Every structure is written in C-alpha cells, then in structure tokens.
Amino acid sequence: MNTKKLNRRNFLGNSTLAGATVLAGSAFAQNTAGGSKKLKFVIIGCGGRGNGAVKNFMEACKIVGVESELVAAADAFQAKAESLAGNYGLDKKKCFGGFDAYQKAIAEDCDYVLMATPPAFRPLHFAAAVEAGKHCFIEKPVAVDPVGCRSVIDTGEKAKAKGLAVVCGTQRRHSASYLQNKALIDNGAIGEIKGGVVQWNGRVPWVRKRESGQSDADYLANNWLNFVEMSGDHIVEQHVHNLDVAIWFLGRLPTTAIGFGGRARRTSGNSFDFFSVDYDFGNDVHIHSQCRQVAGCYNRVGEMFTGTDGVCLGGGKLTGKDVKIPAITVDTKNGQTQEHVDMIRSVIAGKPLNEAKQIADSTAVAIMGRIACFTGKLVTLRDLMEREDSEWYNFACAPAALDFEKGAVKAPEEVAVIPGEDDPRFS
Numbered sequence: 403m404n405t406k407k408l409n410r411r412n413f414l415g416n417s418t419l420a421g422a423t424v425l426a427g428s429a430f431a432q433n434t435a436g437g438s439k440k441l442k443f444v445i446i447g448c449g450g451r452g453n454g455a456v457k458n459f460m461e462a463c464k465i466v467g468v469e470s471e472l473v474a475a476a477d478a479f480q481a482k483a484e485s486l487a488g489n490y491g492l493d494k495k496k497c498f499g500g501f502d503a504y505q506k507a508i509a510e511d512c513d514y515v516l517m518a519t520p521p522a523f524r525p526l527h528f529a530a531a532v533e534a535g536k537h538c539f540i541e542k543p544v545a546v547d548p549v550g551c552r553s554v555i556d557t558g559e560k561a562k563a564k565g566l567a568v569v570c571g572t573q574r575r576h577s578a579s580y581l582q583n584k585a586l587i588d589n590g591a592i593g594e595i596k597g598g599v600v601q602w603n604g605r606v607p608w609v610r611k612r613e614s615g616q617s618d619a620d621y622l623a624n625n626w627l628n629f630v631e632m633s634g635d636h637i638v639e640q641h642v643h644n645l646d647v648a649i650w651f652l653g654r655l656p657t658t659a660i661g662f663g664g665r666a667r668r669t670s671g672n673s674f675d676f677f678s679v680d681y682d683f684g685n686d687v688h689i690h691s692q693c694r695q696v697a698g699c700y701n702r703v704g705e706m707f708t709g710t711d712g713v714c715l716g717g718g719k720l721t722g723k724d725v726k727i728p729a730i731t732v733d734t735k736n737g738q739t740q741e742h743v744d745m746i747r748s749v750i751a752g753k754p755l756n757e758a759k760q761i762a763d764s765t766a767v768a769i770m771g772r773i774a775c776f777t778g779k780l781v782t783l784r785d786l787m788e789r790e791d792s793e794w795y796n797f798a799c800a801p802a803a804l805d806f807e808k809g810a811v812k813a814p815e816e817v818a819v820i821p822g823e824d825d826p827r828f829s
C-alpha cells in the first residue's frame with residue numbers, strides 16, 4: 403500500500419483558523435492553545451465508564467499538552483460520586499448525589515462535561531450541559547426512544563450554534579484500524595459493499611439485585627442495564643457500536659428493519675436475551691444484525707462487509723484491491739482516549755467536532771431494530787424520526803428521566819414483551 407502521511411494532530415492544528423466561524427468557545431480556544439488554561443471538567447455518572455472517561459480525559463490532556471482538573475462529580479448515589487472523586491483528592495463538597503446532581507455539577511465553573519449515566523438520562527443531561535455552554539463528551543447510546551434521539555439531534559444543533567464540541571463514546575470512529583479500513587473502502591478497496599453482518603454475542607454483563615428497602619427509582623438507576631426503559635435493551639446499549647460501524651462504512655442509514663428476538667434465560671429486568679434483525683440499506687444491500695446475551699454460548703463481537711471486490715472485517719483484515727490512501731496516524735492506540743484528544747484539539751483549533759447527529763442516528767437505528775423485534779412488525783426509520791403521524795414517532799419509554807427528579811418512578815414489570823402482542827409499555 404502506497405501511503406502519504408496525514409497526521410490527525412497536524413490536520414486539526416493547521417486546517418482551521420482561516421475561515422473558522424466566530425464561536426462561543428474561541429476565547430477559550432486561544433487560552434488553551436497558548437497552554438495558559440487548565441481544562442476544568444466534571445463527570446456525571448461515576449460507575450465503570452465514568453471512572454474510565456475521567457482517566458481518558460486526563461490522559462488526553464497530557465497528550466495535547468494542557469493541564470486538567472476534575473472540579474465536580476455527580477451520581478444518583480452520593481457514595482459513587484465520592485468514590486470516584488476520592489481518587490483525585492476532590493473535596494466532598496464538590497461531590498453531588500441524587501437525581502438532580504447533574505444540575506449542580508454542570509453549574510460548577512467548568513469547560514467540559516463528561517456524561518456516563520444510563521442512556522435514558524442522556525437527552526436531559528446533554529440539553530442542560532449545552533444550555534450552560536459546556537463542551538460535551540456523551541457516552542453511547544444517547545437515548546432509549548425516538549423522542550430522545552430527536553432531542554439529542556436538536557441539542558446537537560444548539561451546540562453547533564454555540565461553538566461547543568460534542569464527542570461521543572463510539573471509540574471505533576477514533577481508532578486507527580477502523581479509520582484505515584474506512585479510508586480503504588472509500589477508495590474502492592473492496593468495491594461496492596453488497597452486504598454484511600454485525601454482531602455482539604456475549605453474556606449478560608451484570609445483574610444488580612434489588613437491595614432491601616431500595617426505592618423503585620434507586621433500583622432502576624442501579625440495575626439499569628437490565629431494563630429496556632433505562633438501557634434501550636442490549637441491541638441499543640451494546641450493539642449500537644457495531645451498527646454504528648455499518649452506518650459509517652456504508653455511508654448511509656438503513657430504511658427499514660424486520661426481526662425477531664426473545665427471552666429465555668434472563669432473570670432480572672425486562673430485556674430480551676437475543677435479537678436478529680435484517681436491516682435494509684437500500685440498493686439491495688442488507689446487513690444482518692445479531693446480538694445475544696446468553697452465557698455458555700459461542701461469542702463473537704465485530705463486523706464483516708462483503709463488497710464486489712473484497713471483504714473487510716471491521717477494523718481487522720481487509721482483502722481486496724491495492725489502493726492508495728493517506729496513512730492514518732493517531733496519538734494513542736486507545737480509541738477511548740483518542741476520542742477525547744480529538745475533541746480537545748478540535749476546540750483548540752476553533753473547529754469543534756460535533757458527533758451528536760451521528761450517534762443519535764445510530765441510536766435510532768438500534769431502537770428501530772428493537773421495535774421491529776418487540777412488535778414483529780416491519781419498522782421504518784422515517785416512522786421514528788420523520789413521520790409525525792406514525793405510531794412510533796412520539797414513543798417515549800416510561801419512567802423517563804424527569805420522573806426521577808419528580809420522585810414519580812414506578813419500576814416496570816420484570817417480564818419481556820411477547821412479539822405479535824401489543825404491549826402498552828412499548829406500543
């Protein structure tokens with residue numbers, strides 16, 4: 403392969419200032435570019451990924467050459483906020499607990515807000531952070547229903563108008579191996595993509611049993627992964643990564659989904675164990691999406707695309723034509739750090755990245771697959787995102803984020819829907 407160097411750092415650093423829009427963040431960008439400003443940030447959602455995102459952000463600041471300071475931590479549970487903050491010597495007064503904790507963290511003097519709560523809360527928290535003028539890192543997925551997806555798109559537009567960066571936790575889009583295969587495909591290495599399969603087959607990551615005396619709200623916020631209303635189900639929560647790669651590599655969204663799924667083994671919540679969806683991407687191109695959370699079975703996570711002239715395995719082996727692309731260089735092999743590097747550099751350069759629509763679309767595609775499997779119907783993306791008279795356009799899961807703040811939460815029944823039967827929870 404013949405390559406020409408295209409360094410992401412040089413690209414972001416050199417390509418921006420001429421013609422850059424006058425942005426709310428530009429004074430900040432100048433400060434940061436001069437190295438005189440410490441990047442102050444807060445974290446909302448102090449679990450596994452929240453702890454990871456804080457480390458990734460700080461590591462990214464080191465790579466970029468700016469200082470960073472965690473100024474507040476928020477979680478539904480005070481103890482979790484304090485546990486994360488304790489690692490960074492943060493005063494307990496800057497640790498906020500409860501369902502309105504996000505508001506207190508966002509109100510702190512900070513430039514960046516990192517969000518790693520369960521997905522059901524993302525649209526509300528993201529809107530509050532952009533309203534307050536903060537750059538946002540939002541973990542995937544970004545919603546659990548069509549109403550939430552459209553809210554994230556709207557908020558993304560507001561962020562754009564304010565010159566704020568929005569980067570999301572789809573780390574494959576910031577990883578060298580995926581970036582390289584995407585560039586090869588765009589330059590014809592496998593010809594035209596005619597079909598493929600995307601998979602996340604594994605086990606249930608965890609179950610957090612109800613503690614004695616625990617309120618419905620606290621139980622849901624803790625055992626969120628197993629409730630559709632909180633996670634979107636695993637086709638949304640986990641498999642969105644692979645669907646996002648399909649959308650990215652094909653360069654377009656699917657139009658319809660038809661599929662099936664069910665539950666046989668899970669003992670907690672109301673999620674399915676498995677989904678199998680046929681996504682129609684138009685031009686006679688279909689992608690088979692398959693995801694399963696059942697222990698003791700064959701596991702595979704990844705993507706495969708078959709083209710007229712070759713085959714590509716996600717960010718792995720590509721067999722096809724010899725084409726020339728610029729070399730993709732990243733700062734770190736860790737995509738979860740690189741996404742923060744790219745976010746910070748884009749702000750410094752005065753050209754903030756905005757991935758809100760991209761991840762909202764991918765989340766909506768995953769939700770479309772879930773609805774197809776839950777109902778047994780053929781579902782179109784336009785039903786969710788454009789057609790106001792469709793049965794799905796205004797569909798919103800309950801309880802929703804605001805119910806938690808109002809103290810109006812009733813835990814859903816812990817049984818899954820039966821496809822073909824109208825279930826009032828999801829139709």
Ligand SMILES: NC(=O)c1ccc[n+]([C@@H]2O[C@H](COP(=O)([O-])OP(=O)(O)OC[C@H]3O[C@@H](n4cnc5c(N)ncnc54)[C@H](O)[C@@H]3O)[C@@H](O)[C@H]2O)c1
Pocket residue numbers: 446447448449450451452476477478479482500501503504518519520521523541542543571572573623624639640806
């Ligand atoms: N990009 C990736 O590879 C990746 C990997 C894992 C998780 N994630 C995503 O990160 C998010 C968090 O996942 P996790 O694995 O860290 O889960 P987790 O359960 O470990 O952490 C979630 C935290 O959010 C807190 N929380 C719940 N409701 C809240 C609210 N309303 N306000 C504030 N805090 C609240 C919980 O108490 C918990 O501490 C999810 O969206 C998940 O899909 C992304």
